[in-house]
Amino acid sequence: MTDPTTPAAIGRERQSAIYRQGVLGRRPAVPTDFAELERRARRATSQKGWAYVAGGAGEGRTMRNNRAAFDRWVIVPRMAHGITTRDLSVDLLGTRLDTPILFAPVGAGQLIDPDCDLHVARAAAKAGVPYVFTNQGGTPMEECAAAMGEGRRWVQLYWSTDEALVDSLIRRAEAIDAGALVVTLDTTTLGWRPQDLNLGSLPFAQGLGIGQYTSDPRFRELVRERIAAAKTSGVKQEVEVTLGAIRSLLSITRNHPGKFWANLRSPEPRGSVEAFLDIYSNPGLSWDHLATLRERTRLPVVLKGILHPDDARRAFDQGVDAIVVSNHGGRQVDSSIASLDALQDIRAAVGDEPTVLMDSGIRTGADVFTAVALGADAVLLGRPYMYGLAVAGQRGVEEVVANIVAELDLTMSLTGARSLADITADMLQPSRDFASSGH
Numbered sequence: 245m246t247d248p249t250t251p252a253a254i255g256r257e258r259q260s261a262i263y264r265q266g267v268l269g270r271r272p273a274v275p276t277d278f279a280e281l282e283r284r285a286r287r288a289t290s291q292k293g294w295a296y297v298a299g300g301a302g303e304g305r306t307m308r309n310n311r312a313a314f315d316r317w318v319i320v321p322r323m324a325h326g327i328t329t330r331d332l333s334v335d336l337l338g339t340r341l342d343t344p345i346l347f348a349p350v351g352a353g354q355l356i357d358p359d360c361d362l363h364v365a366r367a368a369a370k371a372g373v374p375y376v377f378t379n380q381g382g383t384p385m386e387e388c389a390a391a392m393g394e395g396r397r398w399v400q401l402y403w404s405t406d407e408a409l410v411d412s413l414i415r416r417a418e419a420i421d422a423g424a425l426v427v428t429l430d431t432t433t434l435g436w437r438p439q440d441l442n443l444g445s446l447p448f449a450q451g452l453g454i455g456q457y458t459s460d461p462r463f464r465e466l467v468r469e470r471i472a473a474a475k476t477s478g479v480k481q482e483v484e485v486t487l488g489a490i491r492s493l494l495s496i497t498r499n500h501p502g503k504f505w506a507n508l509r510s511p512e513p514r515g516s517v518e519a520f521l522d523i524y525s526n527p528g529l530s531w532d533h534l535a536t537l538r539e540r541t542r543l544p545v546v547l548k549g550i551l552h553p554d555d556a557r558r559a560f561d562q563g564v565d566a567i568v569v570s571n572h573g574g575r576q577v578d579s580s581i582a583s584l585d586a587l588q589d590i591r592a593a594v595g596d597e598p599t600v601l602m603d604s605g606i607r608t609g610a611d612v613f614t615a616v617a618l619g620a621d622a623v624l625l626g627r628p629y630m631y632g633l634a635v636a637g638q639r640g641v642e643e644v645v646a647n648i649v650a651e652l653d654l655t656m657s658l659t660g661a662r663s664l665a666d667i668t669a670d671m672l673q674p675s676r677d678f679a680s681s682g683h
């Protein structure tokens with residue numbers, strides 16, 4: 245029997261496997277619908293963890309827009325097409341993927357599980373889904389790559405104000421055989437995130453999500469330079485001693501590479517957090533910086549966070565290999581255009597040829613179908629797999645993606661799509677309910 249937890253198992257196999265277990269009195273460990281998955285994940289997560297992972301910018305309008313955009317479309321199934329086999333595979337940047345799904349980069353996952361990145365890496369390798377390593381992971385990319393074996397990984401980069409650090413991270417991505425370098429453009433500074441702000445919670449300030457930095461030779465050099473400069477300047481930083489400050493210090497110390505007691509005596513752990521907060525992103529990022537990428541790396545370059553057709557055109561004019569249409573899951577700008585709406589405008593502007601990926605709001609297999617119909621070559625899953633992780637660890641991640649692939653396959657079966665190329669805008673219509681309800 246095919247392993248029901250891998251996406252290789254198409255829809256009916258997965259469905260029957262679940263029903264067969266049901267006959268034995270067993271229910272799936274991971275809920276198969278998003279609403280229940282979200283509820284269960286929330287129960288399993290700390291308050292600060294939930295604020296960070298589930299939270300969004302401002303009043304949450306962009307997150308709602310992302311979902312409402314899917315509600316504005318309906319699928320129109322076709323009957324008696326006689327199609328019994330389907331092909332969900334897609335060619336992406338020179339490699340063939342079994343399904344049009346990747347795992348999005350999700351930073352500071354240590355808030356959910358200390359080994360989040362490793363669990364996701366293993367789940368991705370097992371499921372045959374490429375994993376885009378976040379620049380803000382807890383585990384160095386080399387360790388995640390080792391955990392994946394031959395599994396495909398891409399590496400995401402935030403453009404630092406330190407150009408030597410940018411180069412160092414790129415070199416490391418090349419050394420671990422990344423399939424692409426994904427440069428995220430939409431987080432040159434953090435958005436206004438009330439859920440975190442109300443708790444005064446920034447994971448990085450606790451030493452979480454900075455593992456790619458503390459393992460980087462250039463970053464460590466920078467930290468040592470800054471510590472030496474502070475020593476010679478003789479300026480001492482006064483820190484108010486509160487219970488919170490002690491907790492933060494312990495968290496920073498615990499999460500820094502090396503031995504706890506040695507770390508406690510060293511200025512490096514705290515220096516690393518401070519250096520990270522100063523340099524991890526570059527509010528001055530411009531197309532001139534991006535124009536240097538082609539000569540800085542041999543990896544395919546993907547720009548993530550594009551929402552305007554002019555930016556999409558400019559990206560392809562500069563020779564990038566792909567873009568990700570994304571509003572960062574509604575975490576950056578409140579009241580921003582829905583990613584699915586932006587996808588349609590961008591596909592219309594750039595034509596059929598360029599590789600356009602999409603994320604922000606994908607929750608189900610039917611959503612993947614809709615996104616592909618509206619022009620996405622593939623999609624990235626974000627929060628859903630993190631919720632799977634919260635509920636059931638590595639297995640939870642595998643099950644979430646297997647469920648989404650199963651539903652995509654069943655949707656194709658029930659609509660008469662033999663391959664992704666068959667999923668076109670002709671299979672959709674604007675939802676009349678939505679139009680008449682005055683939205």
Ligand SMILES: Cc1cc2nc3c(=O)[nH]c(=O)nc-3n(C[C@H](O)[C@H](O)[C@H](O)COP(=O)(O)O)c2cc1C
Nearest residue numbers: 297348349350351378428572573604605606626627
């Ligand atoms: C907790 C969290 C952390 C994220 N961290 C990163 C990151 O480090 N780098 C990045 O490019 N995108 C990051 N993203 C954005 C995701 O890559 C992706 O665009 C987003 O999750 C898609 O929205 P969705 O999860 O609502 O579908 C993060 C998203 C979440 C939820």
